[in-house]
Amino acid sequence: MSTLLAAAGPLEPAARSYLSPTGQEVVFLLVGVLVLGAAVVSVTTRRLVHAALWLVVALGGLAVEFLLLTAEFVAWVQVLVYLGSVIVLVLFGLMLTRAPIGRSPDADSGNRPAALAVGLASAATLVTLVVDAFRSSWIDLSGAAGTTRVTGEYLFSHWVLPFEALSVLLLAALIGAIVLSRTQGGRARPRAGKLRTAPTKPKER
Amino acid sequence: MHLAYPAVLAVLLFSVGVYGVLARRNVILVLMSVELMLNAVNLNLVAFDVWLRDTLHAGQALTLFTITIAAAEIGLGLAIVLLVYRTRRTAAVDEVTALGDRHEADGQGADDQGADDHEAADAAKEQAAA
Incomplete structure (x- = not known):
């Protein structure tokens, strides 16, 4: 661990201080406030479609943070995969489950105070821990660590096997999603199970 | 850049995601909160990868995998x-309380009794279990 820390770059507390943030830190802070605000609105709003759209703001802001941390390729993958496909999937899911367009009063469940307590407790604990642990750690942002060229080199020299395993996983997920969402004969057929508490047949659409 | 900025942002995003997972009632909103938590982890991975200057770039590779x-x-x-x-x-996550699908033979000819019947049966089962 100590060699790892030594390799992380020299610490120059004299030249660096909280009181004189660099331009990158200021931009990171502003975009971070935007991301956090969008995330909070996204988990608290009562309009379901608006929640998905605020999630777009949060994830796009995170892509900007990745760019600021010099991880270019990851940032563009984030934009393509999250903003391009995941949000579209979520919006389609909201539409297919007939989510109300307007304000839905039952968006939050009854354990909201408990959830708030757990969230605040975890935030307080982890912020204290993280600030205490990394008080004197600085990231050296010089040099291109995440360009597409560098990413391709390490991905296809050191990480080939996980990469291929991941493609098999994606194929399995694709087949699984198709099998799960297929309907036989145009209607959803419940399979025989052990559930005896509901002696009713699901209504036809 | 100070390492505390990305680390604290990731922690706060993760906590927001925890709140969303626990407080939301619609399954799709719960899934969106899970995405927020995963993105917080991604931010941590990228920040620590840049900090450690890893030659294998494990952090960024794991971010892509995540x-x-x-x-x-x-x-x-x-x-x-x-x-x-x-x-x-x-x-709604709190209405799906039992595992398994309904048995097809149970439901013949009982089409229009609906949710009341379901809740009554649930209550009866809980009483029997207690």
């Missing part, structure tokens, strides 16, 4: 949500 797995997860999750919605007519 993004891929998250995409697969939300695809499968939404397929399951749609299946549940088709058979139970609801997407």
Whole structure:
């Protein structure tokens, strides 16, 4: 661990201080406030479609943070995969489950105070821990660590096997999603199970 | 850049995601909160990768893998949500309280009794269990 820390770059507390943030830190802070605000609105709003759209703001802001941390390729993958496909999937899911367009009063469940307590407790604990642990750690942002060229080199020299395993996983997920969402004969057929508490047949659409 | 900025932002995003997972009632909103938590982890991975100057770039490679797995997860999750919605007519997590599908032989000719019957049967079962 100590060699790892030594390799992380020299610490120059004299030249660096909280009181004189660099331009990158200021931009990171502003975009971070935007991301956090969008995330909070996204988990608290009562309009379901608006929640998905605020999630777009949060994830796009995170892509900007990745760019600021010099991880270019990851940032563009984030934009393509999250903003391009995941949000579209979520919006389609909201539409297919007939989510109300307007304000839905039952968006939050009854354990909201408990959830708030757990969230605040975890935030307080982890912020204290993280600030205490990394008080004197600085990231050296010089040099291109995440360009597409560098990413391709390490991905296809050191990480080939996980990469291929991941493609098999994606194929399995694709087949699984198709099998799960297929309907036989145009209607959803419940399979025989052990559930005896509901002696009713699901209504036809 | 000070390492505390990305670390604290990731922690706060993760906590927001925890709140969303616990407080939301619609399954799709729960899935969105899970995406927020995964993205907080991604931010941590990228920041620590840049900090440690790892020659293998394990952090960024793992970030790419996490993004891929998250995409697969939300695809499968939404397929399951749609299946549940088709058979139970609801997407609320607190109304899906029992495992298994309904037995087809149980339901013949009892089409229009609906949710009241379901809740009454649930209550009866809970009393029997207690």
